[in-house]
Amino acid sequence: MRNRINFYLLEYALHSLWRQKSKTLFIGLVLTLLIFLLSALFFIASSIKHELAQSVDALPEITVQKLQGGKHTNxxxxxxxxxxxxxxxxxxxxxxxxxxxxxxxxxxxxxxxxxxxxxxxxxxxxxxxxxxxxxxxxxxxxxxxxxxxxxxxxxxxxxxxxxxxxxxxxxxxxxxxxxxxxxxxxxxxxxxxxxxxxxxxxxxxxxTDIVVKVANPEEIAMVASKIQLAFPDARIITKEALQISYANIIDYKSGVFLSLFIVSLFTFFMIIYDKLSGLSTQERREIGILKALGWKVELILKEKFYEAALLSFVSYLVGVSVALFYVYILHAPLLRNIFEGYSVLRSSFHLPFVLDFQTLALLFFLSIPLYVAASIIPSWRVATQEADEVMR
Amino acid sequence: MLLHPEVLAILLVNTLFFLFALIAFVLSVRIVLFYNADESTSLQYKLQKEGYLASTIIKFIFILKIPLFLFFVFTLDSLSNLITGAMCAAGVVDATVYGNYLFVLKILNLYLFAFWLMLHYRESKREVPRYTKEKYIFFLLLFILFMIEVAVEFLMFDAIELDKMVDCCGTLYSSTSASYISTLFHINTPLLLGLFYANGVLLLLFYRLKNRYFFALASALFFVSALLSLIAFFGTYIYELPTHHCPFCFLQKEYYYVGYLLYALLFTSTFYGVASTFTDEKRGMQYSLLYALIYMFIVSAYVLSYYFKTGVWL
Structure with missing residues (x-):
């Protein structure tokens, strides 16, 4: 169980990645692009959520609207x-x-x-x-x-x-x-x-409507129900309900985007799987030599795992940093249209910088496991080849 | 609830787990049925190779399962903001009938996966593996439990309704509520504390005596007594509130996420403690004892610092 990082093996993995430059570059680019797209989306979503939460926070506790035939009137x-x-x-x-x-x-x-x-x-x-x-x-x-x-x-x-x-x-x-x-x-x-x-x-x-301030947050629900009693035809909106529905809208929008995105995640999985399965003769020879030198299957698997971890870690860092640049410095052209309305005037708001652990963890789970999983079977194929067959 | 991004991410990773665990399951069945260490046919070589794939997949699932579990707890916590009435993960867990079972199952599976890997590690160190078949029979059982977990998780997230009112932890863990948890508060505190600290002393004693079987037993008991005393007694000092008994709230920012540290210490300590039955290495017991002592130190420090600050006990 005690898996310490073997730095010689790490160095070997780095060199191995370097030896297959074009392959590494291709996979790295695809992975980076994927992470970039996802992180840009979630950065925008969390910024807007933050901004909305702030503006709702400033509102009074209760809003009272009059309804007539289910529609809002004066x-x-x-x-x-x-x-x-x-x-x-x-x-x-x-x-x-x-x-x-x-x-x-x-x-x-x-x-x-x-x-x-x-x-x-x-x-x-x-x-x-x-x-x-x-x-x-x-x-x-x-x-x-x-x-x-x-x-x-x-x-x-x-x-x-x-x-x-x-x-x-x-x-x-x-x-x-x-x-x-x-x-x-x-x-x-x-x-x-x-x-x-x-x-x-x-x-x-x-x-148009009436806003009500309530000093004690514990009393909001009670006051709201009393207003409802006094005005049976009124719609009472509390601040908390407003906050929840705003958060839900943003979550829903990014959820819909994400569920459509799953198709591309799957495609990505197939591409990586396919790319890693195709071994060059050079690579085969390499594994054969290692095995002939006495490397065990576990060790080769571990080395392959190091390769995957290195590549995905670097792609993750690059993808996230490029997304940070894209969202907070370039103000996310194109992508932010998903979240804002169609109105001409609204489009000039800026996105406040919000970076939380939750978003980073979310990004991690949406990209890295997929890549590592795609590399398991190809790595195993490589690692279990017989030395004599390969070098013949 | 399924379209929430965090929930989608968890379900996506679960799907991945499901597919790969299925591969490992098929391979394990083949190994259990046909493996015979005394034969040297090509089938046996093939099976041996497949064993590598199965164990790699299990390792992969376990390594991701740990951070995913943390993420799961974190997600439940953040969902509590969206569900009316819930103030921490306890409300979300209680929002559906599946929540509590899922939690127990998740922790159990984490332990079982860890034990499997421990076993696997010991086996691969041997010159001639002895328990290959047994190892994979163990996995077949584990697979069934894991599949139940994946299914229940999906059902739970599907069943959560945003506009339904749920209980908050204040009612769930109050001594007046009629739940089975409330019976816990009728055990008197000195007895519970005595059990907890006595358990700590037992750990130390068995460590000195180098009796790993008793140590493992004491470690398992320590886990139970630590959880009970955390809910009934130590939690109130963390919150500095005599009526608040929630085992989830201290996972939140207001308490500096101290819950993650406490649970991590407790889980690793118990794991190493129980796992020390498999090995005769001393290191497992050392780790277990160390983590248990750190845990005891931290929770005791909360109580003492409260006493020093205010001059009274809760």
């Missing part, structure tokens, strides 16, 4: 008072927000209505409101992505929203904000609640 602002009377509720804020589809560019913006004198439901939003004071009600702050789009269409000073009755509603741009998490703020426009209601054609006493 909720009366007066519901805030009912919710505030529930014990354990720290604060309840009626939000006015929605999407505005800018037809010329084919891009939806997220319009968030704020009341500068009210406390904002999110720290990042509070920061923006504090930093860029909206001097009058009739102004807006836009995200960087939105500003670029505006400029492209020559709206440098102000923008004309088309209201539901067809008339125009002009809002001057007060500033461009760049802070906060890019995934959510890139396509955002911040304006006063009043303007937002105007654009969405909402009544003054209505809100």
């Amino acid at each position: 909720i009366p602002s007066s519901a805030v008072d009912t919710i505030l009377s529930i014990h354990g509720v720290e604060d309840a804020i009626a939000r006015v927000w929605g999407y505005y589809y800018f037809q010329k560019a084919g891009v939806p913006f997220v319009l968030v209505g704020v009341d500068p004198f009210e406390e904002q439901y999110k720290k990042s939003l509070q920061k923006i409101v504090d930093n860029y004071e909206i001097s009058s009600q009739e102004q807006m702050l836009v995200g960087r992505g939105v500003y670029e789009i505006f400029k492209e269409h020559h709206y440098e000073e102000s923008f004309n929203f088309i209201k539901s009755d067809g008339s125009l509603y002009t809002l001057p741009i007060a500033g461009v904000f760049t802070e906060t998490i890019e995934l959510e703020s890139n396509d955002m426009i911040i304006l006063s609640k009043q303007s937002a209601r105007e654009i969405f054609a909402m009544d003054a006493d209505m809100a």
